[in-house]
Amino acid sequence: MIRKALRIGGVTLAVESEEPFDFPDPSSRFAVSGDVVADVALTATRGTPRMPSGDIVFDSGGVWRLHAEDDRRVFTFHSPYFQSDPYKTASFDADFTRGEVVVANDAPYDPLGYPLDELLVAARLSWGAGVELHGVGMIVDGRGYLFVGQSGAGKTTTARLWLKESAPVILSDDRIIVRRDPDGGLRMYGTPWHGEAEICAAADAPLAAIYLLEQAPATAIRELEDAEGVARLFACAFPPFYHQESLGFTITFLGTLLSERVVRALAFTPDGSAVRAVLNPR
Secondary structure (H helix, E strand, O other): OEEEEEEEOOEEEEEEEOOOOOOOOOHHHHEEOOOOOOOEEEEEEEEOOOOOOOOEEEEOOOOEEEEEEOOEEEEEEOOOOOOOOOOEEEEEOOOOOEEEEEEEOOOOOOOOOOOHHHHHHHHHHOOOOEEEEEEEEEEEOOEEEEEEOOOOOOHHHHHHHHHHHOOOEEEEOOEEEEEEOOOOOEEEEOOOOOOOOOOEOOOEEEEEEEEEEEEOOOOEEEOOOHHHHHHHHHOOEOOOOOOHHHHHHHHHHHHHHHHOOOEEEEEEOOOHHHHHHHHOOO
């Protein structure tokens, strides 16, 4: 039996399989020793994925759906590129700690292949651990800075500006995880789910600040009312929308970020002034 594991945002996903498999890049950068304690433990096999008999709980409108079947939750994955439909299924217990993955013979044997890895990390985070945000995160002098925004807000532009003006470690140019540290502080983590710039790193750092991006003729930083900040962060979050308690935790956690005064708005023009405003606030 082969056992391999990924650790993303402090969440460890372990897979056992009789058939050899590898994690493709960039997921392979997040690989850890296979004998680690898993937050989510999976067994994976080749076979014929079976459509669940239960109701659809959530339809992503993309490649995956979530079904309820007895006391199990079953993800199905669909694509016109494969003859098998679904080409993969993943069945889990109620709290997403143990599961079984079946991959069709005509699909690549990548048991945790996107988006299943992200779905599982998001599920575990939402049980009181943290949140995944749409943003670019970087480490400068040991401090973490997170720039959050929806598509078109300027995340890739921000990453390139910082690479030009300083020497940051960029954790991801698209998706970052924020969690509470055991010591009570906040910490941000890179993920393999990169954006247009295709940058990611398996690293983490204490979170110094979160900036909500706003493109503008001039660069300026402003404070936010809690309600505005939570609403804008939630619009850029990836909670399990199929689970009411998880949505409640996500909103509460985002409110905590606002209460700790680490969230601000950054109106910026795409030049070095945006970098200087963050590193040298007035």
